[in-house]
Amino acid sequence: MTTTPPKTFAQKAIERASGQRDLVPGQIVDAYPDLYMSHTASWRCIRTLERMGVSDLYDVDRIAMVMDHIAPAMSAKNAADHKLCREFAARMGIRRFYDVNAGIAHIVLMENGLIRPGEFVIGTDSHSTIYGALGAFGTGVGFSEITATWVTGKLWVKVPESVLIEISGATVPGTCAKDVVLRLIGDLGADGLTYCSAEFGGSYVASMSVSERMTFCNLAMEMGAKNAVVPPDDVTLQYLDGAGVAQDSFEILLSDPGAAYRETVRLDVSALAPQVSVPHTVDNVVPVDDVAGTTLDQVFIGSCANAKYDDLAIAADVLAGHHVAAGVRLIVTPASAAVMARASTTGVLATLIEAGATITNPGCGACAGNGGAMADGERTLSTANRNFRGRMGSYDSEIYLASPATAAASAIRGVITDPRNLMGSVAHESR
Amino acid sequence: MTGQRTGGKAVVFGDNINTDLIIPARYLVSIDPAELAEHAFEPLGPEMQQRVQSAAVVVAGRNFGCGSAREQAATCLTGAGIRVVVARSFARVFFRNAINTGLAAVECPAAVDTIRDGDEVWADYDAGTVETAAGTFTFPAFPASLRDILADGGLIPHLMRQPKSPEKHDD
Numbered sequence: 385m386t387t388t389p390p391k392t393f394a395q396k397a398i399e400r401a402s403g404q405r406d407l408v409p410g411q412i413v414d415a416y417p418d419l420y421m422s423h424t425a426s427w428r429c430i431r432t433l434e435r436m437g438v439s440d441l442y443d444v445d446r447i448a449m450v451m452d453h454i455a456p457a458m459s460a461k462n463a464a465d466h467k468l469c470r471e472f473a474a475r476m477g478i479r480r481f482y483d484v485n486a487g488i489a490h491i492v493l494m495e496n497g498l499i500r501p502g503e504f505v506i507g508t509d510s511h512s513t514i515y516g517a518l519g520a521f522g523t524g525v526g527f528s529e530i531t532a533t534w535v536t537g538k539l540w541v542k543v544p545e546s547v548l549i550e551i552s553g554a555t556v557p558g559t560c561a562k563d564v565v566l567r568l569i570g571d572l573g574a575d576g577l578t579y580c581s582a583e584f585g586g587s588y589v590a591s592m593s594v595s596e597r598m599t600f601c602n603l604a605m606e607m608g609a610k611n612a613v614v615p616p617d618d619v620t621l622q623y624l625d626g627a628g629v630a631q632d633s634f635e636i637l638l639s640d641p642g643a644a645y646r647e648t649v650r651l652d653v654s655a656l657a658p659q660v661s662v663p664h665t666v667d668n669v670v671p672v673d674d675v676a677g678t679t680l681d682q683v684f685i686g687s688c689a690n691a692k693y694d695d696l697a698i699a700a701d702v703l704a705g706h707h708v709a710a711g712v713r714l715i716v717t718p719a720s721a722a723v724m725a726r727a728s729t730t731g732v733l734a735t736l737i738e739a740g741a742t743i744t745n746p747g748c749g750a751c752a753g754n755g756g757a758m759a760d761g762e763r764t765l766s767t768a769n770r771n772f773r774g775r776m777g778s779y780d781s782e783i784y785l786a787s788p789a790t791a792a793a794s795a796i797r798g799v800i801t802d803p804r805n806l807m808g809s810v811a812h813e814s815r
Numbered sequence: 816m817t818g819q820r821t822g823g824k825a826v827v828f829g830d831n832i833n834t835d836l837i838i839p840a841r842y843l844v845s846i847d848p849a850e851l852a853e854h855a856f857e858p859l860g861p862e863m864q865q866r867v868q869s870a871a872v873v874v875a876g877r878n879f880g881c882g883s884a885r886e887q888a889a890t891c892l893t894g895a896g897i898r899v900v901v902a903r904s905f906a907r908v909f910f911r912n913a914i915n916t917g918l919a920a921v922e923c924p925a926a927v928d929t930i931r932d933g934d935e936v937w938a939d940y941d942a943g944t945v946e947t948a949a950g951t952f953t954f955p956a957f958p959a960s961l962r963d964i965l966a967d968g969g970l971i972p973h974l975m976r977q978p979k980s981p982e983k984h985d986d
Contacts, residue, residue, distance in 0.1 A: 510884040526886030526912040528970050575878035753840045772835035774858040
């Protein structure tokens with residue numbers, strides 16, 4: 385009798401998707417994803433398909449399209465691109481088509497029960513690592529690969545090595561999941577997890593809500609990870625139930641005890657202060673005190689990293705009874721229509737509006753450089769996931785990244801502010 | 816294609832060159848390599864853009880192409896006349912996009928150490944060699960599957976050469 389060596393989540397997920405067994409890191413195989421997400425880039429896929437002269441697709445039920453990056457259209461060109469996608473989806477019978485009203489693809493797909501544990505999901509977006517929040521293997525690819533997968537159903541995948549990131553302790557009030565993952569990025573660097581499967585574990589991770597797990601798996605991309613995963617547990621199952629996913633429609637994949645990791649990283653968050661990522665790289669991370677007092681022109685609460693309901697609620701808790709500083713623009717872009725609807729019934733939206741926020745339609749918004757651009761010499765504090773030069777307008781502007789709590793506190797003071805200075809009664813992120 | 820050895824004059828970059836620097840999102844409304852090339856590296860200023868336009872090889876440090884999954888980060892380089900990127904390491908999505916759009920992307924830290932801006936650099940992804948003024952350096956040759964995609968000029972042209980009717984997969 386032969387014994388199978390222990391396997392990591394990544395090995396199991398790629399074995400499942402490829403139908404092959406006993407894969408080892410470094411091996412290149414063809415995998416058949418369960419879902420192919422394409423966002424506003426979908427029009428490029430359609431044009432590519434036209435160029436190929438192919439109309440026979442592998443499985444239209446595995447295609448999901450979400451018009452999120454530029455929504456609603458900002459130009460006749462955008463409008464024509466959207467129209468192309470809309471008409472293509474109707475013609476091909478693509479049922480998972482979400483129009484400009486839906487919100488950010490990643491969040492929309494998870495809310496709608498389209499992401500399940502153990503599944504292999506590709507997307508035309510680097511932050512597709514976010515699907516690991518529900519125990520799926522999510523990874524980003526270019527639009528040519530999505531087009532090719534529409535036709536063939538498969539793509540080449542290298543089996544990654546895995547890195548285990550064990551996080552223990554409980555954060556102090558005012559320190560959010562975003563602060564923890566920014567600290568990790570600062571410690572490991574922008575290429576600290578390149579080509580790797582990042583597995584999160586430890587008591588802190590077990591205590592995180594799905595929303596916080598999304599923030600984690602999303603930001604893992606900023607360390608170069610191929611995918612990121614939080615092992616599914618009761619928290620995951622409860623979320624899936626709420627999203628209408630049948631319990632018998634998926635199989636949870638977990639790393640075996642004794643599985644081989646390239647490295648194990650440990651972090652205790654008990655004493656961690658709120659963190660800020662300083663221009664122009666995400667891994668340039670300092671405690672908020674180091675940059676407190678830096679003047680701001682704009683604060684952006686949005687993106688697939690931090691514009692979920694919990695994120696908006698944290699910001700509203702801090703902003704309640706306060707007003708945005710004179711001369712500062714606070715832009716809030718809910719991650720999805722569902723987030724916006726919930727925030728409108730719980731009073732969160734009203735609190736943000738009363739505090740002086742500009743609420744925009746759900747979508748990527750300013751994070752993708754659409755609405756909320758900056759002029760020369762301006763500075764934004766953002767809850768998004770990238771602070772690269774020129775990403776939000778002028779090449780001569782600056783982006784700082786922080787948590788929703790730090791963003792809200794900074795909007796009130798008009799300068800980068802430790803949220804603990806304004807948070808008298810506010811406790812942890814809602815779990 | 817006539818062979819897997821390609822190269823010419825090099826333009827040298829440092830570490831962590833991200834896709835927002837390579838091609839800002841505002842230009843992603845285009846997929847035309849020549850049009851995209853006009854805006855390649857725009858945030859770094861016209862002098863750097865000029866150096867890229869006159870080069871055939873991009874040489875970079877660690878984590879070249881980090882950031883967005885935008886395929887145009889590879890396409891704009893091809894449009895600018897870049898034939899190969901030689902780096903210490905690549906962000907994984909950029910590496911995929913490069914191969915899939917027919918742009919050779921090789922990791923060879925030892926070669927990068929020896930290259931100065933304006934040097935002649937030649938790379939052969941089949942043989943797994945990079946030639947610089949200081950000598951010839953080796954890297955693991957690409958697996959056959961990737962060599963085939965590159966040789967056909969990218970994933971889509973490669974696919975168009977395949978026989979139709981893909982077999983269905985049971986899972």
